[in-house]
Amino acid sequence: MTLTQRFIDSLWTRNVATTQLLGLCPLLAVSYNVKNAVGLAVASTFVLVSSSCLISLFRNGIPENIRLPCFVLVIATFTTIAHMIMQAYAWDVYQQIALFVQIIVTNCMILGHVESVASKRDLKTSVVTAVGTALGFSLVLVVLGGVRQLLGLLTPVATQPVGSFFVIGIALAMINYLKGFSPKRRTNEPQHEPDYMQQDYE
Amino acid sequence: MKVIVTLTLLALVAGCLLALLHLFTAGRIEQNQSNAEKQILVGLVDSTDPEFLHEQGIDLVITEIRGYGGTMNIVVAFRAEEILGVRVLSHGETPGFSDVLKPTDWIGRFGKQPVYEVDAVSGATITTRAVIRVVKDSMRADSTP
Numbered sequence: 098m099t100l101t102q103r104f105i106d107s108l109w110t111r112n113v114a115t116t117q118l119l120g121l122c123p124l125l126a127v128s129y130n131v132k133n134a135v136g137l138a139v140a141s142t143f144v145l146v147s148s149s150c151l152i153s154l155f156r157n158g159i160p161e162n163i164r165l166p167c168f169v170l171v172i173a174t175f176t177t178i179a180h181m182i183m184q185a186y187a188w189d190v191y192q193q194i195a196l197f198v199q200i201i202v203t204n205c206m207i208l209g210h211v212e213s214v215a216s217k218r219d220l221k222t223s224v225v226t227a228v229g230t231a232l233g234f235s236l237v238l239v240v241l242g243g244v245r246q247l248l249g250l251l252t253p254v255a256t257q258p259v260g261s262f263f264v265i266g267i268a269l270a271m272i273n274y275l276k277g278f279s280p281k282r283r284t285n286e287p288q289h290e291p292d293y294m295q296q297d298y299e
Numbered sequence: 300m301k302v303i304v305t306l307t308l309l310a311l312v313a314g315c316l317l318a319l320l321h322l323f324t325a326g327r328i329e330q331n332q333s334n335a336e337k338q339i340l341v342g343l344v345d346s347t348d349p350e351f352l353h354e355q356g357i358d359l360v361i362t363e364i365r366g367y368g369g370t371m372n373i374v375v376a377f378r379a380e381e382i383l384g385v386r387v388l389s390h391g392e393t394p395g396f397s398d399v400l401k402p403t404d405w406i407g408r409f410g411k412q413p414v415y416e417v418d419a420v421s422g423a424t425i426t427t428r429a430v431i432r433v434v435k436d437s438m439r440a441d442s443t444p
Contacts, residue, residue, distance in 0.1 A: 163302050167309055174313040181320055185327035188335070196394055 100225050107229030113206045114237040115272045120206035123197040124238055125261040129249070134242030136190035138235035140179040140198050145207050145231045146224065148172045149215040153223035156216050168211050169202070176202045206234060241265060336372075336388045342402065343384050344376050357383065360437040367425040368392050375437045376410075384410035385434055396423045400430075409434060 098106070113119045120141075127137045148171045152159070159167045180198050183191040191198065201207065210230050215223040245264055248255030255264065340347045344357055352359065358377040363370050369391030376383040384407070387400045399405035399420050405427065408417050414434060419427040 158305065160302050160305055163306060166306060170306075170309055170313055174316060177317055178320055181317075181324045181328070184331065185324040188331040192335075 100221065103222065104225050104229040107226045108233045108236075112233040112237065113209075113230050114234050115269055117206075117209075119209055120204045120234060121265075123200065123204065124234075124241065125265060126258070127194050127197050128238055128241040128245055128261060128264075129256040130246045131239060131242045132190060133194050134238045136183070136187060137194050137197055138238045140176075140183065141201055141204065141207070141238075142228075142231035142235055143179050144172060144175040144201050144204075145210060145234075146227045148175050148207065149211055149223045149227035150220065152211050153215040153218060153220045159216070164212075164216060168208060168216070172207055172211070173202050206230065237268075241268065244268075332389070339386050339388055340374065343374070343386050360440065361388070362433045362437060364429045364433050366390055366392050366429045367396070367423075371426075371429060373430060373433045375434055377437075382410050382414060382434070382438070385430065387430070390426075392423075392426050396426060399423045399427055406430060414438070 107113075111117060114121070114124055123137055123141070128134050148168075151171055152168060176199070179201065183198060210227060214226050218226075241261070241264060245255045245260055248260070248264070254260050337347055340359070344352065344355075344359070346352070356378055360375045360377065362373050362375070364373060365371075371390040371392070372388040373385065374388055375385050386402065387406065390397060390400060392400065401407075405417075405420055405423075414431075417431065419431065
């Protein structure tokens with residue numbers, strides 16, 4: 098797999114939010130307007146890319162049996178950095194999404210990426226896939242935020258928590274349809290279904 | 300052995316990094332916080348200028364109390380013996396339950412109706428009780444200078 102392929106793969110084919118369904122908690126909770134969505138997207142991107150970068154650099158120095166504590170420590174450090182910087186330079190946005198910036202630490206998108214890619218691959222591959230994954234997540238988050246904010250002009254339900262379930266449900270159905278995941282196809286040719294959850298990047 | 304050394308080193312580096320960043324951002328964060336607090340106070344009594352407050356005969360009593368999720372800073376505004384209003388400057392209450400602390404919600408009832416008519420809110424009992432206690436305490440403190 099070339100780097101470009103990996104990038105597209107992590108951005109679209111294996112998109113964290115729409116295909117792997119990881120990191121849904123902040124995605125559903127924060128996407129009620131574009132401003133907050135962008136804030137969280139930037140923070141998540143920063144944490145994902147920088148922790149992948151660091152862990153990939155030191156992957157040979159981290160003992161196998163304590164890799165998870167090490168990963169969590171690195172991710173937590175970057176999350177705290179994002180938290181402090183946002184508090185200092187983006188106070189208004191921070192006030193809205195404070196809780197969800199703090200729980201970036203437990204976002205399985207990040208730990209999953211670090212465990213399956215960054216701890217096994219060289220720096221270039223890790224960073225490229227990390228950027229792809231983060232952009233994929235940001236894209237979904239910001240688009241969802243935009244759609245919900247627009248729908249919110251018609252009906253306030255769209256900006257309430259209930260609305261996020263409806264909007265993401267419809268969005269996932271549409272994306273699966275575009276990817277050829279329709280139930281009809283499934284019964285006709287069950288063999289051609291790619292296994293998107295399979296985590297090897299060989 | 301390698302395990303101990305790696306984890307210790309990593310934690311040390313992470314700690315130092317965060318401490319350094321804290322030095323740089325602490326000033327700005329504090330300023331943001333005090334600006335936000337000032338805005339809350341302005342929403343309550345129009346101006347935080349000490350002279351203006353003295354002229355109007357307004358007393359601001361700021362108290363720190365333990366809420367459900369950490370300390371809350373609560374300000375009670377008095378004119379003479381009367382409560383003008385109560386606001387929360389900072390808190391760590393659970394999101395959702397902390398909605399009672401919004402000026403348009405429960406806490407806005409102080410100043411509009413007699414204190415003894417403001418009840419605690421079920422679901423947010425600890426938060427609301429803490430606020431009521433602060434109001435009662437500062438009333439006592441205010442009447443005996």
